[in-house]
Amino acid sequence: MSFVSHTAEYLADIIDFLVVILLGGGIVFFLTLMVRDFVKKTSLEQITHDLRIGLGRLILLSLELLIVSDVLHSIASRTLEDLGIVALIVAIRVFMAYFLDKELHRLESRTKNADAVQTDEAGRSS
Numbered sequence: 001m002s003f004v005s006h007t008a009e010y011l012a013d014i015i016d017f018l019v020v021i022l023l024g025g026g027i028v029f030f031l032t033l034m035v036r037d038f039v040k041k042t043s044l045e046q047i048t049h050d051l052r053i054g055l056g057r058l059i060l061l062s063l064e065l066l067i068v069s070d071v072l073h074s075i076a077s078r079t080l081e082d083l084g085i086v087a088l089i090v091a092i093r094v095f096m097a098y099f100l101d102k103e104l105h106r107l108e109s110r111t112k113n114a115d116a117v118q119t120d121e122a123g124r125s126s
Contacts, residue, residue: 005076012072019062019069026058049107056104063097
């Protein structure tokens with residue numbers, strides 16, 4: 001293997017490791033926030049909603065980092081079969097990221113609409 005292949009493989013392994021740390025730390029962080037909100041007597045619907053958005057963003061970031069890792073792996077392995085497998089994995093991850101992003105936008109717009117309705121109702125009752 002050449003220097004470029006070794007370097008690409010090394011960087012890809014570092015990114016893979018960082019994704020594992022990111023996901024593990026993120027899950028602990030969001031579960032901590034969930035417990036805090038539960039103790040503050042926030043509604044379960046709001047806790048679930050916030051958790052879905054937070055974890056969704058975390059997974060989306062992880063998918064994007066894994067796509068970078070896959071591209072680096074493809075630099076390191078240049079056989080046609082390996083490139084085909086990497087291309088398929090990248091396509092699946094891009095597909096998942098696209099629809100996860102759409103779902104997050106839908107959840108966030110629903111939150112903004114609910115906040116606007118509450119603000120409007122508060123203004124009318126004054």
